[in-house]
Amino acid sequence: MTRLSAITSLYRVAWGEQRRLLVTYLALLAGDVLTTGLFGLALRALIEGALHRDLRVALGATVVAALCWTTSAVGSWARTNMVYLLAEAVSVELDTRILGMVGRLDTVEHLENPEYVDRVALLRGGGDLLAHYAWGLLDVVATLLRLAIVLTLLAVVAPPMLALALLLGPVLWLQRRGQQRISHSLLATAEGTRLADHLYSLLTEPAAGMEIRIAGAGEALQERARLTRTSLIRQQEHARWAAAGLALAGWTLFVLGYAVALLFIMDSVSSGRAEPGDVLLVITLTMNLRAQAEGTIATLQRTGEGLHFLDAYLWLNARAAGTASSGRAAVPDRLDAGITLRGVSFSYPGTELPVLRDIDLHVPAGSTLAIVGEHGAGKSTLVKLLCKLYEPTGGTIAVDGVPLADLPAEQWRSRTTASFQDYARFAFLLRESVGVGDLSALDDLARIGRAVAHGDAELIVEQLPSGLETQLGGLFDGLELSGGQWQRVALSRAFMRPTPLLFALDEPTASLDARSEYTVYQRQLEFAKRHARASGTVTVMISHRFSTVRTADHIVVLSDGRIVERGSHEELMTLGGNYAELYTLQADGYKPSPSQAPARRRDAVSVTPQAGPHDPGHRPSTDPS
Numbered sequence: 001m002t003r004l005s006a007i008t009s010l011y012r013v014a015w016g017e018q019r020r021l022l023v024t025y026l027a028l029l030a031g032d033v034l035t036t037g038l039f040g041l042a043l044r045a046l047i048e049g050a051l052h053r054d055l056r057v058a059l060g061a062t063v064v065a066a067l068c069w070t071t072s073a074v075g076s077w078a079r080t081n082m083v084y085l086l087a088e089a090v091s092v093e094l095d096t097r098i099l100g101m102v103g104r105l106d107t108v109e110h111l112e113n114p115e116y117v118d119r120v121a122l123l124r125g126g127g128d129l130l131a132h133y134a135w136g137l138l139d140v141v142a143t144l145l146r147l148a149i150v151l152t153l154l155a156v157v158a159p160p161m162l163a164l165a166l167l168l169g170p171v172l173w174l175q176r177r178g179q180q181r182i183s184h185s186l187l188a189t190a191e192g193t194r195l196a197d198h199l200y201s202l203l204t205e206p207a208a209g210m211e212i213r214i215a216g217a218g219e220a221l222q223e224r225a226r227l228t229r230t231s232l233i234r235q236q237e238h239a240r241w242a243a244a245g246l247a248l249a250g251w252t253l254f255v256l257g258y259a260v261a262l263l264f265i266m267d268s269v270s271s272g273r274a275e276p277g278d279v280l281l282v283i284t285l286t287m288n289l290r291a292q293a294e295g296t297i298a299t300l301q302r303t304g305e306g307l308h309f310l311d312a313y314l315w316l317n318a319r320a321a322g323t324a325s326s327g328r329a330a331v332p333d334r335l336d337a338g339i340t341l342r343g344v345s346f347s348y349p350g351t352e353l354p355v356l357r358d359i360d361l362h363v364p365a366g367s368t369l370a371i372v373g374e375h376g377a378g379k380s381t382l383v384k385l386l387c388k389l390y391e392p393t394g395g396t397i398a399v400d401g402v403p404l405a406d407l408p409a410e411q412w413r414s415r416t417t418a419s420f421q422d423y424a425r426f427a428f429l430l431r432e433s434v435g436v437g438d439l440s441a442l443d444d445l446a447r448i449g450r451a452v453a454h455g456d457a458e459l460i461v462e463q464l465p466s467g468l469e470t471q472l473g474g475l476f477d478g479l480e481l482s483g484g485q486w487q488r489v490a491l492s493r494a495f496m497r498p499t500p501l502l503f504a505l506d507e508p509t510a511s512l513d514a515r516s517e518y519t520v521y522q523r524q525l526e527f528a529k530r531h532a533r534a535s536g537t538v539t540v541m542i543s544h545r546f547s548t549v550r551t552a553d554h555i556v557v558l559s560d561g562r563i564v565e566r567g568s569h570e571e572l573m574t575l576g577g578n579y580a581e582l583y584t585l586q587a588d589g590y591k592p593s594p595s596q597a598p599a600r601r602r603d604a605v606s607v608t609p610q611a612g613p614h615d616p617g618h619r620p621s622t623d624p625s
């Protein structure tokens, strides 16, 4: 897509949505262009009519001048309002396109790419700005036409005055340079602007409000926000001052030229080479010339800023188009062999540090894999690669022998279901918040009901005033849920897909108590078994609770991005390595030491009854310790 095709597509949208308004706007604009020269000519006729006592000419000229004035003044007011209506018609379509482009990007790598983040931040609400830019371009055409009319009349009435027009060249050039400096400073400070926005959100939105107050960090953050804003303003101020200096230099040049031109006209009148009416016409035209020049500059300024948005829009469009067609192989109906990783390594975009190294792993169809390891070992990253949210930087992942890279992301995801530790809180109706797990079933109450049951969220539905139809989210006059309740809703969402091939659970129960986690995993295992039989579904889970981990068919232990141990629970316990040590530590954590027995027993009231039958602390008979 080129700039021209992007702009013409905007006009087409306006033509489709607001045809009558568009025609009226263009008619008023054309009328305004015509009045440019007509007004000066009418004034000249008025003076000539008055001097020669020709009342008819004087009256006619007065009527034409009044009409010109009205057309220009009323037309300008009407056009300003029409632009808003026209921009609105286009901006909805544009915002939809921008969101569509973001959605078409296959992986989430771009979310960490500062270039992308800056451009998308620029385009937030950019539909409106782009739409104004498109109408601004029509103004540019109109201004150029007005300029042409003024110059033609000057050439006829007072050719030497054309020299004045030459001075407009440097004025426009200097003004443009100034505008470019402002645009560059806006892009250069985009990261700082994001930081300032982030600090503002932290200080004003509820999510961080509690922690900030308890930590007493409010004032420090306010100060940081103030310093960030001040530094941004300074950097932008510098560019704006420079632009103002350039503009001043240009206009000083023009004013000097104008003064010389006026002296020249006065000389012509006093020597009888020009009529008084000509003088008025020339003065009107030169004033008009200045007005047109200012208009051109203002329009160029606006369009210069708009160009910035247009380029960001085109950049995003090119990225979306470039990534839209990843892979052409067909996703299998069911898994027969399973998922195989060979020499997989990965570094996050923009970093050199490998987060995963040389991962060789086969997860047979229908089996459950648990990944354990210390914080930062790379567990979530591995799950994200399986979900095709990132592409490995080395090695291959194969699904029944077909490289995952060859499968269209959209199709693979339609057979993937996942719940992440940093789950989303969709402030919709509860039914929708669960239903978005499979959009095709947004109104399928039976399927949503089953998903809610699997996600252990039935009690939430029962307790909410309008059940599944309850609006969630305090910001929208809905009900605010607790962390554990939100997590159950997120988890329920993961049970929406009817025939997943990959079921990924990344700490999906971190906000739940041990008993709820146990219940959820029992239901999940039941779900996984059913799907394993029907579709060969592979379940991959990450949990720090070993009572859950031990139920998996295979367990891998990750350390610093490498697999350091693998096997079943029993095999790993026999091995006596990292896994056995961590398992034993957790099991011991649940046991009271003899000296603390009475106090611990009181604590245990809150822990032990919640623990499931497979909890390390709940089944001493199986404890290795």
Ligand SMILES: Nc1ncnc2c1ncn2[C@@H]1O[C@H](COP(=O)(O)OP(=O)(O)OP(=O)(O)O)[C@@H](O)[C@H]1O
Residues within 6 Å of the ligand: 112, 348, 349, 351, 355, 373, 374, 375, 376, 377, 378, 379, 380, 381, 382
């Ligand atoms: N988006 C990112 N960009 C750059 N580095 C990242 C990103 N996400 C994670 N990392 C880094 O990758 C490493 C592995 O992170 P990952 O989230 O996979 O660990 P984890 O084993 O799941 O940890 P946890 O148990 O704390 O969830 C960490 O060192 C982390 O700093």
